[in-house]
Amino acid sequence: MYLHEAESKIQRLANIPFSELFSERDIQNIIVNKGKTGQLLELALGKRLDSANLDFDDGELKTNKCDSFGNPKETVFITQISSIIDELLTEEPFENTHLYEKISNLLYVPVCKDGDPHDWKFFTPIHIDLERKEFSSLMDIWEDDYYSICKQLKHSIETSRDGFIHTSNGRHIQVRSKDSKRSDGSYNAIYSNIYNRYVSNKNHAFYFQRQFVFDIRRMLGI
Numbered sequence: 001m002y003l004h005e006a007e008s009k010i011q012r013l014a015n016i017p018f019s020e021l022f023s024e025r026d027i028q029n030i031i032v033n034k035g036k037t038g039q040l041l042e043l044a045l046g047k048r049l050d051s052a053n054l055d056f057d058d059g060e061l062k063t064n065k066c067d068s069f070g071n072p073k074e075t076v077f078i079t080q081i082s083s084i085i086d087e088l089l090t091e092e093p094f095e096n097t098h099l100y101e102k103i104s105n106l107l108y109v110p111v112c113k114d115g116d117p118h119d120w121k122f123f124t125p126i127h128i129d130l131e132r133k134e135f136s137s138l139m140d141i142w143e144d145d146y147y148s149i150c151k152q153l154k155h156s157i158e159t160s161r162d163g164f165i166h167t168s169n170g171r172h173i174q175v176r177s178k179d180s181k182r183s184d185g186s187y188n189a190i191y192s193n194i195y196n197r198y199v200s201n202k203n204h205a206f207y208f209q210r211q212f213v214f215d216i217r218r219m220l221g222i
Helices: 003-013 024-032 036-044 082-089 098-103 133-159 210-219
Strands: 060-066 076-080 105-112 126-129 173-177 190-192 197-200 204-208
Touching: 003 036, 003 105, 003 126, 024 036, 036 060, 060 076, 076 098, 082 098, 082 133, 082 190, 098 133, 105 210, 126 133, 126 210, 133 173, 133 210
Parallel strands: 060 105
Antiparallel strands: 076 204, 105 126, 173 204, 190 197
């Protein structure tokens, strides 16, 4: 399925209470597992859940918790960095990166979770395509964020007391820890072949900060 197809389908699902879209069992699963919302949207689109690198044939789907006015309540997860740490530390050209692949063509879907879960709803999707002229300013911001974050990560490794990477921020994008303990109580450490050592005792990931949502809504006059 292509993003433009998903966009049309989500527009038809927008502003309809979850009680009319999903079964009671599905709604209860959403309450228990907040990450289930995005998966349910994919199923509602008729998409089979899999482990493909991208959610759709030509791009990515991102859902995020918002209030009844569409204002974001959380940051937006993009992708983990453990497998691409050396790509970041060598400042691979932005358009050649895994990060660019994940954000260059994406469908952002706000999910209003105010009130009872039965009344939650998807809002109208926002399609961001960095190859389109109207998003050239976003391209500039995200490219600047990427190179700034790469430099911050390298600086942390070389100057921090523990020699590890730490939270690194751009205007819209940030890298911060994302990990949960394994059964043995350990975390997923990040190893760099460049430094020939571990550069973090926990996994980290790219996120869109809430400012991204405020800026994109202002850009589009929403």
